[in-house]
Amino acid sequence: MGDNLGQYRKLLGIIAAAAFLALGACGDPPKLRVDRAVLVLSPVDSNPSALYFNVHGGPRDVRLLRVVSPSIIRSEMHESSKDTKSGVMTMTPLGQITIPARRKVEFKRGGKHVMMWGVNLRARRLGEIETEYIFSNGDRVLVNAVVQEADGTVPDERKAL
Ligand SMILES: [Cu+2]
Structure with missing residues (x-):
């Protein structure tokens, strides 16, 4: 027993x-995180380049305040939309973007994106750029984004090295 x-x-x-x-x-x-970050260079140097990425929500709703990088001059969050009457694509600056808990928010062509002005030569040569995502809860997420030409190829400066 x-x-x-x-x-x-x-x-x-x-x-x-x-x-x-x-x-x-x-x-x-769930961890608040960012992946699949790609910076598409503008064919014209003086025009802004476009950053695309996915944000995965954490345990609580937060707001993405802005995206910065040491390799650019300035950035803005935008939303592209098509005018239903004229069919013309337009961009509207966005303020803060809510990232719902446990949900994915995509920044992609034809939708939300971050415009970046003055991408420096270093980022073009490396084919990579450090990007930082600043959230309303104080989280700062660092991600290396791939740098591409508009046609998806590696940046020209890199080929020239
Ligand atoms: Cu834009």
């Missing part, structure tokens, strides 16, 4: 440990 009780207790211990591990795996809170 004593032996049985001991084994029963041991079994309970194993079940409790397994349940704890399972909770740990499922209970991880």
Whole structure:
């Protein structure tokens, strides 16, 4: 009887440990993060380039305040939309963008994007640019974005090296 009780207790211990591990795996809170960042260079140097990326929401709703980089002069968040009557694409500057908890917000061609002015030679040569996403909860997410020409090829300056 004593032996049985001991084994029963041991079994309970194993079940409790397994349940704890399972909770740990499922209970991880979602992490606010950014991926698939690509900066598409403007064919004309004086015109802004466009940054596209995905933001994955964390455990709570937050707002994306702005996106900065040490390799540019300035940036603005925009939304592209098509005028239903004329069919002409227009861009509107956006203020803060809500990133709902556990949801993905895509910045993509024909939609939301970040315009960047004055992309420096270093970023063009590296084919990569450091971008920082600043959120209303104080989170700052650093991501290296790929730098591409408008046709998807590597930047010209890189070829020239
Ligand atoms: Cu724009």
